[in-house]
Amino acid sequence: MSQEEVVMKQIVEIVTPFVKNKSALASITPETSILDDLKVNSARLVDIVLAFEDVFEIEIDDDDADKVRTIGDATKLVLAKTA
Amino acid sequence: MLSHAIGAPFVWPLVVAWMKYLRGYRVRDLGQIRRQARKLLTERQGPVLICPNHLTYIDSLVVQWALTSLVQVWRSYRLFAWNVPELTNFYKKSWLRLGCYLGKCIPIVRGGDREQQNLVFEKLSYVLRQGELVMVFPEGSRSRTGRIDLENLAHGLGRMVKKIDHCRVLCVYIRGDRQDRKSVLPPAGQTFTVDMELIEPVSEQKGLRATQEIVLQIAHRLVDMEERYFAHR
Numbered sequence: 001m002s003q004e005e006v007v008m009k010q011i012v013e014i015v016t017p018f019v020k021n022k023s024a025l026a027s028i029t030p031e032t033s034i035l036d037d038l039k040v041n042s043a044r045l046v047d048i049v050l051a052f053e054d055v056f057e058i059e060i061d062d063d064d065a066d067k068v069r070t071i072g073d074a075t076k077l078v079l080a081k082t083a
Numbered sequence: 084m085l086s087h088a089i090g091a092p093f094v095w096p097l098v099v100a101w102m103k104y105l106r107g108y109r110v111r112d113l114g115q116i117r118r119q120a121r122k123l124l125t126e127r128q129g130p131v132l133i134c135p136n137h138l139t140y141i142d143s144l145v146v147q148w149a150l151t152s153l154v155q156v157w158r159s160y161r162l163f164a165w166n167v168p169e170l171t172n173f174y175k176k177s178w179l180r181l182g183c184y185l186g187k188c189i190p191i192v193r194g195g196d197r198e199q200q201n202l203v204f205e206k207l208s209y210v211l212r213q214g215e216l217v218m219v220f221p222e223g224s225r226s227r228t229g230r231i232d233l234e235n236l237a238h239g240l241g242r243m244v245k246k247i248d249h250c251r252v253l254c255v256y257i258r259g260d261r262q263d264r265k266s267v268l269p270p271a272g273q274t275f276t277v278d279m280e281l282i283e284p285v286s287e288q289k290g291l292r293a294t295q296e297i298v299l300q301i302a303h304r305l306v307d308m309e310e311r312y313f314a315h316r
Contacts, residue, residue: 035194042194043223043235049291061290062242066197 007056007082008075014051015071018044030072048074056082090185091160099148102141107272108259110149116277120150123253123281124162130211130247131281133164134240134301135255136231136309137220138265140172145269146218146255149277164216165207167191169224187215193223204239211247219243221301229264231306233299240301241294244284252301255279256308278308 001009012028019025020039024032034040040048049065052058052074058081068074102108110116124131135146143166151162166183170190174180183190191203207217219240226232244250259273269275284300286293 041235043238046238046291046295050295053291059290062294065291066201069197 004075004079007078008071010055011052011071011074011078014055015040015048015074018048028071030070030075032071033069034071034074035069052078058082090187091156091163094182094185095156095163096153098144099153102144102148106268108145108269109274110145111274111276113149116149116279117152117155119279120253121155123279124150124216127251128214130214130250131216131253132211132240132244132250133216133218133253133255134221134305135218135257136305137222137225138229138258138262139225139269140267141269142220142257143168143218145275146257146277149257149275150255150279161215163187164218165189165210166218167203167207167220169193200239204243208243208247211243211250221298221305225265227265229262231302231309233302233306236298236302238294238298241296241298244297244301245286245293249283251281251283253279253281254301254304254308256305256312258309258312276312278312280304280308 008030012025015034015038016025018040020041021037024037024039032038034045034048035042045068046065049060049068053060056078058078060077060081064077068077133146133150135142143164147164156163165187166189168174168183168188168190170192174183174190189203189206192199207219211217219237221236221240222232223235223237244252256278257275259269259275261270261273282300282304284297286296286300288296
């Protein structure tokens, strides 16, 4: 499993408790939108990004947090911050 | 500004008359509330955000009426706060759209496009820096529980406070005697109790954590006021 896949798996685990559309989790891809496809409440996105900070021991600023729209965006952000 | 020329002298008195005479709303200790608000809002120069709790669609109107008299608004339209109504609620009908224009509103789509939201917060930051008052509901939308809802806090508010130096926040807790849960309008004949505290939220944290801490400081202050309200009810 590549590092990207490992990170993506961890991200999906973090996001899962906030997902309203649980059926979308079965077909999750990097293109899956956290808000539109997984139906995560936009206010909860902040909690998710803060969880990324805790789990991956990184610091994410407001502008970077704004760029997180899909699972792939989150994966790229975490990989960039942990590089 | 057209909203200044028409809104303050003509529209706002009509809105106040509607609340006072047609809806029968009253504010407990109104004179004392306004004196307190005047002292807090004018004792020091600088940006001030007004952050009330949110239970009905007209909370911003009731808060504005409770905090400032018509004469104060006529004298200084700065004391009439800018509002951030939800676009889909308030911009469907032309008369509401006109009212929003005359009432210093910058519409937002909650949970909408991030760029659009950031643009709204940029505009609000600009008017705040100009010394205008801005009213934002920290809960984002009307509370589903009837109590301060800490689940859906508006994090854009935290960003704004963080970006603007020495931004103070006037936390306002307002509740009608018979307001048990959220509604479109407060029940007619309602008497409102108002409580307020001026704070300057700060955070030692960085990034998103600072944003969250600032929003929580504001929301928790409202929670404290809510507890005080129910303890004395």
